[in-house]
Amino acid sequence: MSTEPPAKLADDRMGTAERGPPTVLSADLLVGAQAIAEFMYGPGANRRRVYALMEKKTNRPPIFCVGATMHARRSSIVAWCEELERRASGQP
Numbered sequence: 001m002s003t004e005p006p007a008k009l010a011d012d013r014m015g016t017a018e019r020g021p022p023t024v025l026s027a028d029l030l031v032g033a034q035a036i037a038e039f040m041y042g043p044g045a046n047r048r049r050v051y052a053l054m055e056k057k058t059n060r061p062p063i064f065c066v067g068a069t070m071h072a073r074r075s076s077i078v079a080w081c082e083e084l085e086r087r088a089s090g091q092p
Helices: 006-014 033-041 050-056 074-088
Strands: 029-031 064-066 069-073
Touching: 029 033, 033 050, 033 069, 033 074, 050 064, 050 069, 069 074
Parallel strands: none
Antiparallel strands: 029 069, 064 069
């Protein structure tokens, strides 16, 4: 029987022990259409705007669902907006 603490064993099994401290995903994660709408459009924005973006066939935002709840990374949304701006300005 090992004397290592359980958390250390779990890290080793997942192959993360040698990568350093884990990043806090929650700092970059938006949960729910309302949170995504407020990040993209400001306080008081209607979540329907996010639903409308998700119905588009092209240039959809980087939003994913876990169950019935929409999630997005702040950094992914910013990168997506920058890509749209780059395309609109005609830069390669």
